[in-house]
Amino acid sequence: MVSEYDYWLLDLDGTLIDVEWSYTREVFDRVGDRLGREFTDQEADIIWSGLTGSRDRQLEAWGIDPHEFWEAFHAEEDPMVRAEQTYLHDDAAFVAELDVPVGLVTHCQEFLCEPVLDNVGIRDWFDARLCCTEETGWKPDPAPVESVLRELGVAHNGHEGVLAGDGANDVGAAWNAGLDAIHVERVGHERRGQCVLGDYRVESFDELPGRP
Missing domain, CATH: 1.10.150 (DNA polymerase; domain 1)
Incomplete structure (x- = not known):
């Protein structure tokens, strides 16, 4: 069940938020x-x-x-x-209720990410966060995911975690780092032109079994 994961990692753009x-x-x-x-x-x-x-x-x-x-x-x-043009997806609100370590791994650059987090009021959802750069690597490279896991103190501790994101790169990063993957299809398969696989495939977090 999804509610039994020991820690969560999440993508930002297209997963938790979107822009007009x-x-x-x-x-x-x-x-x-x-x-x-x-x-x-x-x-x-x-x-x-x-x-x-x-x-x-x-x-x-x-x-x-x-x-x-x-x-x-x-x-x-x-x-x-x-930041002013960014909105939070309603179904993402459950993240605030998670009683486990939560990390953010995003390709959104820090100078954009920080005001966006403040504007939508979700900065305190995360115990660790990383804005990918050339130095950290980019998803599906597991390096940025592993960096956040170390910061959360859950790396290599035998616990089970999951990474949720809206793209194939998020799923790849999760699997490459040994995590389960949730693919949130915000745009639809027809618009994407392909089907992205994941351990869970949903159009909304509300569809997750055992969601907290």
Whole structure:
């Protein structure tokens, strides 16, 4: 049963929170101006939501240098505006009720993550958190997950844990670190274009068996 896990790790964007589409569209418009290339709604959705897995590989397939893209992207993201445009999924509220160690492992960069956590009021949900970088590694690499497990004090202690996220990279990171994986399909299989496997596959945390 899900309620019997000894610790939980969670992804952030697309799992616990999301941002209004108007914000995403405006950011990609400005990034497109910087790069001299327009992004369609579908392309913006694919990159923002990581629908095809590796965002860098997808950018390269479109002939876009990932380093140049992310440099432009982060330059155009306003932390306070993003925080104001971010909302918490109702079904994520159960995380506040978990009476076990809880960690956050996100690709959201720290300068964006911190105001977002404050704006939606969930900073105190987590006993440890990590914003992935080139130094920490990126999911599905287990390194950032293992780093949070060490900070939580649960690494290699024989207890059972789970990682919940909205993408294939989250599931991969969980399995690579020896954890169970919950895939929360927020966008739908048709929009994603593929089906992501996990130990649990749900469209809402409300569907989890034995949810606390």
